[in-house]
Amino acid sequence: MQLLKPQYHSCIIGWLRGDVMLKAKTRWKVSESDKHKVDELVEQLHITPLVASLLVNRGMTVETAREFLNTEHLQFHDPYLLDGMDDAINRIRHAINNKERILIFGDYDADGVSSTTVLLTALLECGADAEFYIPNRFTEGYGPNEKAYRWAKQEGFSLLITVDTGISAIHEAEVARELGLDVIITDHHEPGPVLPHAYAIIHPKKPTCLYPFKDLAGVGVAFKLAHALLGVVPESLLEIAAIGTIADLVPLHGENRLLASHGIKKLQTTNRVGIKALLDLCGINQAEVNEETIGFAIGPRINAVGRLESADPAVHLLMTTDSVEAKELAQEIDELNKQRQQLVSEMAQEAIQEVENFYPPEENGVLVIAKEGWNPGVIGIVASKLVERYYRPTIVLSIDREKGVAKGSARSIVGFNLYENLSTCREILPHFGGHPMAAGMTLNIEDVDELRARLNKLATEQLTADDFVPVTEVEVVCEMDEVTLEAINEMGKLAPFGMNNPKPKVLIKDLSMANIRRIGSDKNHLKIVFEKDGQSLDSVGFGLGEKYNEISPISKISVVGELSINEWNNFRKPQIMLNDLAVEEWQLFDMRGIKAVKTTIEQLPREKRKLIAFNQETITIHNLNEYREEIMIIDQVEKAIEYTGGEDYVCLLDLPKDGAFVTAIFSRNSPSRVYTFFLNQQSHFFSTIPTRDHFKWFYAFLAKKGRFDLKRHGADLAKHKGWTIETINFMSKVFFELEFVKIDEGFITLSNHAAKRDLSESKTYQEKQRQIELENKFLYSSYQQLKEWFDAINKGSLTFEEAIN
Secondary structure, three states, X not given: OOOOOOOOEEEEOHHHHOOOOEOOOOEEEEEEOOHHHHHHHHHHHOOOHHHXXXXXXXXXXXXXXXXXXXXXXXXXXXXXHOOOHHHHHHHHHHHHHOOOEEEEEOOOOHHHHHHHHHHHHHHHHOOOEEEEEOOOOOOOOOOOOHHHHHHHHHOOEEEEEEEOOOOOOHHHHHHHHHHXXXXXXXXXXXXXXXXXXXXXXXXXXXXXOOOOOOOOOHHXXXXXXXXXXXXXXXXXXXXXXXXXXXXXXXXXXXXXHHHHHHHHHHHOOOOOHHHHHHXXXXXXXXXXXXXXXXXXXXXXHHHHHHHHOOOHHHHHHHHOOOXXXXXXXXXXXXXXXXXXXXXXXXXXXXXXXXXXXXXXHHHOOOEEEEEEOOOOOOHHHHXXXXXXXXXXXXXXXXXXXXXXXXXXXXXXXXOOXXXXXXXXXXXXXXXXEEOOOEEEEEEEHHHHHHHHHXXXXXXXXXXXXXXXXXXXXXXXEOOHHHOOHHHHHHHHHHOOOXXXXXXXXXXXXXXXXXXXXXXXXXXXXXXXXXXXXXXXXXXXXXXXXXXXXXXOXXXXXXXXXXXXXXXXXOEEEEEEEEEEEEEOOOXXXXXXXXXXXXXXXXXXXXXXXXEEEOOOHHHHHOOOHHHOOOOEEOOOHHHHHHOOOOOOEEEEEEOOOOHHHHHHHHOOOOOOEEEEEEEOOOOOOOOOOOOHHHHHHHHHHHHHHOOEEHHHHHHHHHHHHOOOHHHHHHHHHHHHHOOOEEEEOOEEEEOOOXXXXXXXXXXXXXXXXXXXXXXXXHHOOOHHHHHHHHXXXXXXXXXXXXXXX
16 A cells, blocks of 8 residues: 655654664654755745745645745635536526525535535525525435425425535435426535436536536535625635535645635634634634634534534524524533533443454454444444544444444545445445545445445455554654744644644654653643753643653653644743654663562563563562562573563563673663663672771781681671671681681681682682672662663673673
């Protein structure tokens, strides 16, 4: 599967292929900019290199970038370029002149509600006798239906105009012809191989349509019809067009960008009392409305109405001029949204259980789950949540046993075109429609298993294992000093952000941390302050709190995120909102001196951690019996050589008897993390190691005494000299090993004719020196020194052979 757009020169970052020590959650697809083109944009448009790189990576030239950054100078296309527009306008004007009743047939989502509002407003301005009809999701389902058409004819309507729907309603179009009801279809959903027989079809993707912009939302098509009908661009309808365009997630380029950007500006000063009431209820300052306001506040609330009940109140909210009614409608809609959120939460949990129990993702390339009693109004949201969790194309179906059908919504992933793949199953999908990334459908209950089997087969043929790992598009790699207020402000000119014009994600590599801490009431967020060359950059990572224990203090971190400006107390500074992070190199976690050894071990994944002890007694002394079967005892160099651990989390529980043990382990293995506990029962480093003068005095003392009772008087002698009893015992043992003395039942006497030997020949003396050196290296060294010692092994500058010699 080709993930990269043709104009991109991109790569998947190396450490995401598996050699990273703290893996990112997603695959980072990084675009590399053409430096010559970047320089050209910087010079011609007087913009920062950071923004120039973004524009180049989005395939823009100097001219297209200038247009993109200056939308206020662009014009809307002539609406009559849409095939069928002449016929549609002539028929509508004829109906208005002859006082025919016109019915707008809409859809129950935010795009459909916006489309209905736009066209109804335009028709009423022209003096039409017009009303709207939005089918009930639960009793009528999606799109036009025969019963509604027959009702319209009985009510005296002679012209029916669909908005944001109708392109798949072939049967209903035939019914309308039989009834003598003229139908004009305006839609943007993917047209099938056969089109309905209608009076006129206005659809930018219709095969005979040469309209220069193909990606209008339903409200965009309705807006073009209103434009043609009114003879001028309907400025007062831009704010409504922006709502449907942004909420329907169509690409925000070309004419959609014009609708969205101009519409947002209108929303910031709108006098529509319904919108103002909804903004007040959400606690949003009208002057600060942007695309996120629509995407996360207005859009979901309008959608919630049609998901749970009739969508009519949403149209009334956008149309009303009564502030009292507006407030009541806004409260009603907000309450429905809260109910929708609760319902989604409950259904999502049930759906997750269905997946875990019956359709494990590792065995299903496409998730198709169905259950009786699920609310058809929110299954699309639940499908999105499952895609977010499992990253699989997902269809969620609500079963209606009484009618014998299953109604569903589908959401997809990059690389799996839902519309095309569902089109191969048309014979078991009597009703379906949608886009490459989302679709809706109705099918017989007995065909659900067949649909699942077919789609999984198609997924096996089209998708690879990599395709099931989410991709993060990274458009710019930059240095920390490029993240300036000027660059971030300039980046704002790319807004409004949305589909095909996402909020830019940048990659900053190898950052050092000045501070890291968990924040939030549940400590599930992360705040990191990065530093470089005297500069600092704040960052916040929502939902990344669990990474706190996975990043060691001096690790170099690479981060992907969105740049923004943090304003506090009238002070503005750049910050990056983290989406993901990774550490390329292995990490050392210094656990020396901590008391919660068991707690730390428990927090490490069982399948990754490798517990190593160098002394059998450590298990008992430090109460680690519950891990006895898991702990590997390495008390000989041969065992250290045999150890193989891959990219495990190696935990060194205690001090080795010889540094060569550790070198042998790490010169042959590359763990991703090392946890150094180095539990130690006795410290040799801080005990007195006798000098040669100590030994000289003790030898002279024994020569003078002749025979000395160590058991009875050793402690007294130590006290007299200000030594420890361990010092007396240690010197006695060294003398004994060098055959300078004899020890018999606690009495020590000098040997006759003892040969001259150096103290270092004693094994006890050697062991003491070695243990002090080990403690100095492993226990009492700084974090940085310890890291450098391990690095020397990993880089091969300290080999096993060198370590043991």
